[in-house]
Amino acid sequence: MELHGVRVEYGPVAAVDGVDLTVPAGEFTVLTGPSGCGKTTLLRTVAGFETATAGTVRVRRSTGVVFQQPRLFPWRTARGNVSYALARHGVPRAERAVRADALLARVGLAGLGDRRSWELSGGQQQRVAIARALATEPEILLMDEPFSALDALTRERLQEEVRELAATTRTTVLFVTHSAEEAVLLGHRVLVMAPAPGRVVAEVTVPFRDLATEQLRTAPEFTALRARVTELVRAAGDPAPAARTRTA
Numbered sequence: 001m002e003l004h005g006v007r008v009e010y011g012p013v014a015a016v017d018g019v020d021l022t023v024p025a026g027e028f029t030v031l032t033g034p035s036g037c038g039k040t041t042l043l044r045t046v047a048g049f050e051t052a053t054a055g056t057v058r059v060r061r062s063t064g065v066v067f068q069q070p071r072l073f074p075w076r077t078a079r080g081n082v083s084y085a086l087a088r089h090g091v092p093r094a095e096r097a098v099r100a101d102a103l104l105a106r107v108g109l110a111g112l113g114d115r116r117s118w119e120l121s122g123g124q125q126q127r128v129a130i131a132r133a134l135a136t137e138p139e140i141l142l143m144d145e146p147f148s149a150l151d152a153l154t155r156e157r158l159q160e161e162v163r164e165l166a167a168t169t170r171t172t173v174l175f176v177t178h179s180a181e182e183a184v185l186l187g188h189r190v191l192v193m194a195p196a197p198g199r200v201v202a203e204v205t206v207p208f209r210d211l212a213t214e215q216l217r218t219a220p221e222f223t224a225l226r227a228r229v230t231e232l233v234r235a236a237g238d239p240a241p242a243a244r245t246r247t248a
């Protein structure tokens with residue numbers, strides 16, 4: 001997936017401008033930054049929900065999207081929600097149930113295919129949403145703060161599972177979060193954006209991909225890198241030096 005010189009406007013306002021971003025196959029890239037810096041806009045542009053007014057967006061195959069809310073069809077079962085995505089992807093009817101169950105098993109929901117969304121916890125619903133997003137075998141999985149509506153424990157567990165899933169299946173991921181901890185835990189690379197207009201201002205390479213998640217959270221190197229990302233996000237949200245000079 002490649003973006004070159006991307007600009008997206010809402011009316012007269014450029015939400016993002018001049019963004020170059022390449023996510024190589026198998027890489028987990030995280031976008032973070034202060035509120036309003038264009039993270040969601042960029043993700044939606046890769047998904048094809050927004051149109052770039054300048055620059056190029058290159059996605060070879062489909063994308064799979066997971067939002068903050070699971071957005072399942074409530075009248076369908078977990079299997080039915082995933083099967084629907086398989087159907088839209090052109091998978092023959094006879095194969096859908098087996099494929100859906102395999103996808104549900106991959107996200108830790110083996111045996112729960114018959115449940116409807118009200119019979120699933122928030123974390124389980126979000127797992128169905130991930131299985132559904134993976135159903136189209138997307139070139140890239142796009143995740144927009146997928147765990148921020150979940151309780152802390154469920155969130156931690158899903159972070160660990162998505163980290164393992166991405167590593168074992170070499171899924172290419174572009175992930176938006178406000179959390180420096182989540183960014184450093186999940187990403188191979190963390191990109192920090194600044195607002196007005198939204199652009200990438202810093203890039204941090206995360207060297208922990210071979211470490212187990214349980215060890216990572218308390219490792220001093222992890223804590224230090226998390227603090228660095230927090231500092232970069234804070235700096236990105238500060239008014240530009242020129243503006244500060246004017247008000248001084």
Ligand SMILES: Nc1ncnc2c1ncn2[C@@H]1O[C@H](COP(=O)(O)OP(=O)(O)OP(=O)(O)O)[C@@H](O)[C@H]1O
Nearest residue numbers: 010015033034035036037038039040041042178198
């Ligand atoms: N539909 C829209 N119409 C007009 N302006 C919009 C629209 N969506 C976003 N914007 C503006 O574009 C800019 C970027 O918004 P975006 O939601 O992409 O930022 P974000 O970094 O994802 O923010 P947050 O972290 O708060 O979710 C903001 O200034 C926002 O107000």
